[in-house]
Amino acid sequence: MPALEPFRALRYDPAKVDPSTVVAPPYDVVGPAERAALASSSPYNSIWVELPQPTGDEDRYGTAAKLFRTWQEEGVLVRDASPTLYRYRMTYTGRSGDRRHTTGVVGALGVETPGEGDVLPHEQTLPKAKSDRLDLLRATKVNTSPIWGLSLAKGLTELLEIDGPPVFSATSEGVTHELWVLPPEQVAQVSALVATAPVVIADGHHRWETALNYSAETGSKDHAGAGAAMAFVVELVEEELEVGPIHRLISGIEPGGLLEALGGAFELEPIASGRVEVNEALVDQAVSASAPIFVDASGAWLMRALPATEKAASEDLDSARLAVALKDHPEAKVRFANSAAEVDAALGAGDATAAVLLRPVTVSQIADVAHARRRMPPKTTFFRPKPRTGMLFRPLEG
Numbered sequence: 258m259p260a261l262e263p264f265r266a267l268r269y270d271p272a273k274v275d276p277s278t279v280v281a282p283p284y285d286v287v288g289p290a291e292r293a294a295l296a297s298s299s300p301y302n303s304i305w306v307e308l309p310q311p312t313g314d315e316d317r318y319g320t321a322a323k324l325f326r327t328w329q330e331e332g333v334l335v336r337d338a339s340p341t342l343y344r345y346r347m348t349y350t351g352r353s354g355d356r357r358h359t360t361g362v363v364g365a366l367g368v369e370t371p372g373e374g375d376v377l378p379h380e381q382t383l384p385k386a387k388s389d390r391l392d393l394l395r396a397t398k399v400n401t402s403p404i405w406g407l408s409l410a411k412g413l414t415e416l417l418e419i420d421g422p423p424v425f426s427a428t429s430e431g432v433t434h435e436l437w438v439l440p441p442e443q444v445a446q447v448s449a450l451v452a453t454a455p456v457v458i459a460d461g462h463h464r465w466e467t468a469l470n471y472s473a474e475t476g477s478k479d480h481a482g483a484g485a486a487m488a489f490v491v492e493l494v495e496e497e498l499e500v501g502p503i504h505r506l507i508s509g510i511e512p513g514g515l516l517e518a519l520g521g522a523f524e525l526e527p528i529a530s531g532r533v534e535v536n537e538a539l540v541d542q543a544v545s546a547s548a549p550i551f552v553d554a555s556g557a558w559l560m561r562a563l564p565a566t567e568k569a570a571s572e573d574l575d576s577a578r579l580a581v582a583l584k585d586h587p588e589a590k591v592r593f594a595n596s597a598a599e600v601d602a603a604l605g606a607g608d609a610t611a612a613v614l615l616r617p618v619t620v621s622q623i624a625d626v627a628h629a630r631r632r633m634p635p636k637t638t639f640f641r642p643k644p645r646t647g648m649l650f651r652p653l654e655g
Contacts, residue, residue, distance in 0.1 A: 258375050260367035261451040261490060262480045263340035263444050267650040268425060273333045274301050276427035280434065280645035283402050284308050301333050303647030307401050318396035325397055334650070342444045343649060344417050344437040345489055349642050351499050352537065359498065360417055361491035362447055363403055363649055366456065367480045368472045375455040378462055379623060380633045390467040400487035400651035403644055404461035409454035409627060413492035416447055425648060432642040436649070456490060457627040459640050487651040489644045495620045501639040502540065502617045504600050505579060506609035509590035512553045515611055519551060522582035523560040530556040535601035535612065544616050549575045552604065553611035572626060575615040576634040593636045
């Protein structure tokens, strides 16, 4: 069963830094302009070690390792005296305008041989260079950002209740991120509960694979070292999660040809003609109509899957049904967008011929796939908000 162990974190001393200037989004959602802005906000911003740049005779990975040493020598980063688990809460405004919380626990999640344990990937992954994260881990021997796991254990949220002010609080992109140190008796209870049910990897599949590779490379199964990876574990319940869709931007095939391809797999019902503004209201329309929406320069259509498409799809999901429709059309190039605004901008700039607006996957669908130990198609779910890099670092040594 999953082993979530306490660890001795490296944490920013809030007396030495402004917390809101040192946290950063995960590396894989930060572009060059945002990296530059984060780096300029503080010489101690975590982006300097999450997405390092070469300096002097040091390559980018050696630079990150040197910064970790320097920040500790300066007292900017302080190591906790004893191993513990950490309660981490994100407070934010949801898509419907309501105030929401996502509360979980950060610990060291023991690595397991793929297919043999109870830490389960929930999506197939697309090919992606993994040497970058592995090279960073080799050089720094520090987990710089957490994997996001979903626990199927009931009652985890309730068990994480704790009194008192947070030890660290930062605001980033309108989200409040807060951290508490769990008392020893709570640590034991949380670890025991997490061990009773599988943990599904929600975000950070490539970081998890890096942890597996590094553990195999070093031959270490020590949960205090390379035998584990830092993970943010949240109970798989509606109240604690906001799951958004990942839309598809399509190019490489003319609109007429694309409509013909989709018409073989879906019944297409026109709902608008001419240039359509793609916004969250249009995504909501897809949800209320129980069908994804195809959009191009000539209009918009609801896409209702034909019975043969339903049967051929690997899962009862929009992403799986669209994959069936496009599998015989390798000329169709598919990119991904996390928001309606991003889709609208791509269509307006001509960066995509068309788009398909997918509906958000529900927590119950995620649970069904997880319990069956299957995987959703790549880029099916977008969990928001993202935990911040810089709330905690996990050294693998000492």
